[in-house]
Amino acid sequence: MHLLSFALILPAILALPAPDEPTLISRAVSPPNGTCGLVLGGANQGNTCPGETACCSQYGYCGSSEQFCLTTGGCQARYSNSSSACHAPRSGVSISIDGTCGSTGVGKNGYRCPNNATIACCSAS
Template identity: 65%
Template sequence: MLPQLATLLLLPLGALAAAVVPLTPRAVSPDMTCGSANSRYTCPSEAKCCSKYGYCGTTEDFCLTTAGCQTAYSNTTSACQPPKSGVSLSIDGTCGSTGAGKNGYRCPGNATVTSCCSAS
């Protein structure tokens, strides 16, 4: 315990402040905004994920870690999730897990539009 305390005392004040978890919960967003750019609001339970742009939502555009989901401002620490290979829809135009595809995204498609993943 003593070595850890000595290490904390040697940290610059800014690093020490970042290492300390706030004791008071953040206010829940009244208008679906969240994050450090929006009064540090936390998302409500019905829109659990805070996007990198500071808005609350539930789709992969909000909740994928690769899309920039902000864990600190989402409703729970488990709200932000990594993409599921072959399941998560592409959010950046890449697909698969080779070539440009690093996250295993699948291509979007519906009854009127079909798409597939190229070899690269």
């Protein structure tokens, strides 16, 4: 190989990621209909949620409430706006997304009850 040919190829070789380095995949930001990911609403588009509705729900829609952002609710971190958008419930702080509350009986996630007229307290079970 000529020295000139090697000098032209070397920059391209150096630009390749190392075998153990993750490669970042560029994804489109969610369209106006607020869909994301690959499942259900996302319809195999693989869109990422925008900043104002940063979490991609298990159903493929962008939002910012706990129904969208809790890992226990299936938040899709890969299609959310940042790696910290999806988060675990905070005991006594996160509002229930599945009707359970507390951390005893069926309550496993420490959810608190919503403050509304129909549900105001967490039962002992």
